[in-house]
Structures are given as C-alpha cells and as structure tokens.
Amino acid sequence: MSKVINLKPIETTPVMQGLDNLCNMEEGRLSGKIFWDQEIYEQELEKIFARCWLFVAHESQLPKPGDYLTTTMGEDEVIVVRQKDMSIKVLINACPHRGNKVCFAEAGNARGFVCNYHGWAFGPDGALRGMHESKAYEESGFDKSKHGLREVAQVDSYKGLVFATFDPEAPSLEEYLGPITWYLDVIFDMDEGGTEFLGGCIRSTYECNWKVAAENFVGDILHGGWTHDSAARAMLGGPVVNVGELPESYAVNWNGHGYEFATDGIGNAAVLGEREINKYLHELRPKVAERLGEFRAQLTGAISSCTIFPNFSFLPGQNTVRVWQPRGPNKIELYTWVVVNKNAPERIKELWRRGAMMTFSPTGVFEMDDGENWEYCTKTSRGVVTRYQDLYVGLGMNTYLPDSELPGNVFKGQINEANSRAFYQRWKDMLQSESWKDVPDRNNGKLK
Template identity: 75%
Template sequence: MSNIIKTVDVTDSLENLSEFCDIENGRISGKIFSDKAIYEQELEKIFARCWLFVAHESQIPKTGDYITTTMGEDEVIVVRQKDGGIKVFLNACPHRGNKVCFAESGSTRGFICNYHGWSFNTAGNLVGQHESGIYEASDFDKSKWGLKEVAQVDSWKGLVFATFDPEAPTLKEYLGPMTWYLDALFDNQEGGTEFAGGCIRSTYECNWKIAAENFVGDILHAGWTHDSAARAMLGGAVAKVSDFEESYSVNWNGHGYEFALDTVGNVAVLGESALNKYVHTIKPSVAERLGEFRSNMVASVSSCTIFPNFSFLAGQNTIRVWQPRGPNKIELFSWVLVNKSAPDDIKEKWRKGAMMTFSPTGVFEMDDGENWEYCTKTSKGKVTGAQDLYIGLGMNTLERQTDLPGNVYKGQLNEANARAYYQHWYDHLNAKSWSEIPDRNVGKAEVE
C-alpha cells in the first residue's frame, strides 16, 4: 500500500464511493466520517431502510405508556396499544408538521398538537381539531389524516425495533444467527430483562459510525485507552485480552460481537464484588438454559453492535443507540439493563456501576469520547480526510471448521467485524433496494 497522499472529491452521486471503502485490502478513508453527501445517503439508504432499536418493552408496560425517540433524524413516538401491541408513529402533526409530543416518556390517552389543536388517540387516529366546523365545511376526511405509522414494528426478547421500509426482511431474518449470542445477555434468566432507571442523553462531536464500530469489535483500544481507568476500578493489575485462552469475533450482515469466555471480565470493572458474585451464582442456571459456552459469555470482556447503531457491553450492561445528528455529531441514548429476577440491591449496584464507568462523566466513556471526536475532526481536513485508514487485522483468521453460527473469526484482537460492518454499510449505500444488497456471509445461518 502506497503512503503517497491522495486527494479525492466525493460527489453527490457517490459514484466514487469505492475509492473510500476497499474492504478486500483492509482500507477505508477518513472522508466517510465527515462528508455531507455521504451522510445524506446514509439517512436515506440505512436509517430509512434498516431495523432500528426504538424501545425496551419494560419502558412501556401499560396501555397508553409511551416514549419518544428518533430513527435517524426522524422523531418518533413509541406507544403501547389497548390490545397490548406496540405502534410507532412519526412525532409530527400531518397538518403543518409540528411535534405532537414534547415529553421523553409518560402515559396518555392521546396527543395534541400545540399549533392548531389537532388531537390524536394512542392508535394514531385523528379524533378532533380546534374549530372543527371549518373542516366539516371543507369535506375534510379525518380518517386520512392520522399520525403516520412506520412500516413494520417487531420485538425480540423485550427489544423493540422498527423500520420505515415495508420491503425490509423480518426482524428475525435481519438479526439472523446473532440472536444465538444475544441470548447470553437478553435471555439468560427466566423472566427476561428490563431497563433500570431512565435514559441518559449526551452529545459528542463525532461521526456515528466511529462509535458504532468501536463496539462492533474494537477491543484493541481497551488495553491502551482504558488501562488507567481499569486499574483504578480493579485496584491493581489488568488482564491482557491477548492472554485469554479462547475468544472470538463473530459477525453477520454488519452486526458484530466480539467476546472472550472469561465470565465476569466486564462486570468486574464496575467495582462491585456483589455483581461478580451474582454472575457466578446464576451461572449454573444459565448453563442449563443456554449451554456451558454461553454461560461463560454473560458478563465477559465483550462488546456488540447490531447494524447500524444499536450497541451494548455485556457485564457492564450499558445499552446504547448512537443517534446521528449530522456527519460530525451524535446524540447518545443509553440505558442500564438488568435481569427482572435480580434482587433490587443488585439492580441498583448495576445502575450505579454503569454511571461510574459508562456515562458522560464515567471513567471509561470520557476516554472514548475524546478519541471519537478527534477521529472525526481530523477527517474534515481536505488532505487528511482522504488518507488511507487501516482495518486489516486478522485478515486470514476465519474459522471454517466450527459449529458456532455466523461468520466466526479467531480472537478478539481482530478487525474482521469492522470490515464486515463497513462492507455492509457500503453495500447499503450502493443498493436501491434490499434485493440488491449482496449476501457476503460464509458461516452458518442456522440457530439451534
């Protein structure tokens, strides 16, 4: 690979996108983190097409319970229906487009627009307006002017996803064999999971992909970026990831999960011995439920991103969505996940531990935020942004003889998941519809 600096312009048609994403040779360009034309295409071909995480069912347990969130830059309302189902609507009145709900969460019998008094029930139907007589005189048909509903809504193990695209595959197909691994966090105990406390919102001046890629498989940074914080939380020496006897990087259609089988590595850095004890206490029942292999994943050194922007750290139990706010800014929505069956004191220790480590003032998150912001800022340079960035670690580590589902690679210190993530990103930007997105998977799709 040449070290000669190149300058290449990005056009609105993105005809030369291949200049910035050469996965076969382990190369991307920093330009993909700052270019406005690329970002606009991402909103259209990724965020308006893919399944996006919008809520956990525990946030809206009763009829009329709702939260507001975003899908890309589109604001939406997620609301529990009378029949127990969940609907997702654009948070925009179909009269002039004003927001109909300004609260982050609550319980209601309906939504009313502040501008002209249009009111909607929780099923999204328009049920009344201010000065309704003038509408009747205009042969106005209420049934045609309800809140706009997204194309599909579905849930898996308490996680609620939605998509604007009626042609998107089912959620089960979208997640594919990754669900086998996700069970280690989201279904390791009877009764499932819930969010403890509310949503933590913060902003970073970085591109959304940098943060998502960090969780899809970048354990490499942890031993350097987080070394001092980990030593402080653990009160001494920190194990090297390279010393783990068994670890993996697994991906499928852009989703990626890197993990060791050390059982409690992530939870240990929360600084609460009671949490370590809890994980070891439930391990036998997890093994009975999911098998010995996944019982070692429950709180291990690990991270995951479900394409495009839903991530988590098992053990630390921070759940997060990287909400795009332009090519150079994100709004981070994060929550703390706990087992419903866990004792209340354990839930509270998890919440406090997550606040100390992965929150805007957390000892680990401050490290990450600074790195992500400077990666984005350098990419704005005309010359700097066009330089090659290396993502070639672990090029020849695919496990071809394995019973594990998905595309399985040896070791966590591996950029296979990052390559798969950017390849899927590239494929979406180059496709006019789902049918044009190539299947690049080589592993097992079946989940036993």
C-alpha cells in the same frame, strides 16, 4: 390510519459511485472522508436509517396501555406507544397538518396527543379524533380517517427489544438479525424472567461521526488495553488482564452486526468494581448453563461488546445499552440505558446502575476516554488532504474459521478487525444498493 408512504427510489450519486475508492474492505483500508462528508451523510439517512431495522424501545419501558416514549429513527422523530391490546405502534412525531411536533415529553402515559399549533388531537393509535374549529373542516368535506399520525412500515420485537423500520420491503426482523440472536441471548435471555431497563434514558452529545462509535462496539477490543488501562486499574485495584492472554476468544459477525467476546466469564462485570455483582453472576451461571448451554454461560459477564447494524450497541456484564443517534456527519446524540435481569435482587440492580454510571456515562471513567478519541478521529477528517489518507482496518485477515460450530461468520481471536470490516462493507453495500433486493449477501466467510 395512514401508513408511511413507500420510500422513493434513491438515485446513486457520483460520490456513491466512488465509494469503492473510499472503502475497500478486501484490502482493509478506509478513507476518513466517510466521517465528514455531508453528501455521504444524507445518503446514510435515506439508504441506511430509512431502510434498516432500528432499536426504538425495551418493552419494560411501556408496561401499560397509553405508555409512550419519544425517540428518533435517524433524524426522524417518532413516538413509541403501547396500545390497548398491548401491541406497540411507532408513530411519526409530526402533525400531518403543518408538521409541528405533537409530543414534546421524553416519556409518560397519555390518552392521546394534541398539536399545539391548530389543536389537532390524536389517539394513542395515531387516529385523528378531532381539532379546533372542527365544524369548518366538516363543511369542507374533510375526512379525518385520512389524516392520522403516520405509522412506520414494520414493528417487531426480540426478547423485549423493540425494533422498527420505515421500509415495507425490509426483511423480517428475524431474518435481519439472523444468527446474531444466539449471542444476544447471553444478556437478554440469560434468566427466565427476562430483562428490564432501569430508570430513564441518559442523553449526551459528542462531536463525532456515528460510525466511529458504532464500530468501536462492533469489535474494537484492541483499544481497551491501551485507552482504558488507567481507568481499568483504578476500578479493579490491580493489574489489567491482557486480552491477548485469554484462553479462548472470537469475533463473530453477520450482515454488519458484530459480537466480539472472550470466555472469561466475568471480565466486563469485574471492572464495575462491585464484588456483589460478580458473586451474583457466579451463582447464576449454573442456571444459565442449563438454559443456554455451558459455552454461553461463560460469556454472561465476559470481556465483550456488540453492535447491531447500524447503531444499537451494548456491553454484556457492564450492562450498558446505547444507541448512537446521528445528528449530522460530525455529531451524535447518545442514548444510554442500564439493563438488568428482571428477577435480580433490588440490591444487585442498584449496584449495576451505580457501576454503569461510574464507567459508562458522560462522567464515567471509560466513556470520557472513548469520547475524546471518537471526536478527534472525526475532526481530523475535515482536513482536505487528511481525509483521503488510508486508514488501516486489516487486523486479523485470514483468521476466518470455516469449520466453527458457532453461529455466524466466526473469526479467531478478539484482537481482530474482522467485525469492523464486515460493518463497513455492509455500510457500503447499503449505500450502493437501490433497494433491499440489491443488497449483496456476504456471509459464509465471503469477506474474510
């Protein structure tokens, strides 16, 4: 089996050297050029998407040996497949003969994969098993063991979430996620049975830059009370709660990952318009408190959002999970799933699926609002003058809470752009670093 070759050193271009002028998070300013420039995007593919740990699957999607799904890591197509020993491999979806795609289905179960071009056949482990006119290869001294589907460098999982990275020098997944896992457990470990993804994957496209969407989920609750006001009123049947009036809320980040949340317990779930879901969460809360503690029990359905850098996001309570797949500097393909507790009643699972479709799907009342905003935030940056104007990312400066007992870098209040600043700082640090060992550590409040 062939591992992916070590990533070549990436030269720092003049554009990368000038990033300090385009992104200065100490001053809270940003240039729209980073959302439109093709050269910046190519560097992102190499220095971020070919290096970072990326979400590729949930273990519930691959229950049996031979189960597989296809996805992308950046713009590299991969196959995620369950092995006989129940481990998971991630294989590049390209035949090592002429590079043709070997698996065209989105998901299924297979004993192997066969290339349509010259009949090269691979096992679920990626090993080359045979090919059309195999005798001709044998006569040329061909060694099948050297021509299997290439594997990514590392695969690991956390609470059912499967991540992969192309970079053999990347830190472990545990180190990469750091203390943000304490918050991930609010949705992915609130119940002893764990979680599962419902149904298939919803795929849609938007003409926006991937960072615009990822940053929205990393910490932009500010837009909710304005952009989503009419939709929230329609779903709730009454006035919308003012986030600024909630008794306790925070923004927490770590190495570009961000989780912003209130302690209201039910706000996100409530806008699904399904009272049975609210009742389910209220009844489950004592068990969650016993499992995760009283503080996190207040977050299970609360007004909150999260992005794991660079492009994996979710909304607790509304239970929509998404990956912003880059398709150029001004286009994304959005992969969306609904996550539920595996032990939840089937009626509750169906209500969650239906509620998520009503709110966060291509025709959802919230997603249509977001999509339009994200597209125009991107399109304005094509203007040769407009792309250089300063964009403000300074809300919540000096709200860092150095004495907080919560994990991560903690900031006071959800209406705060601390997580956005941390996201863009990590983005810039990755682009300006030649390897993982060069990436600065800006935790412990160093970026306030």
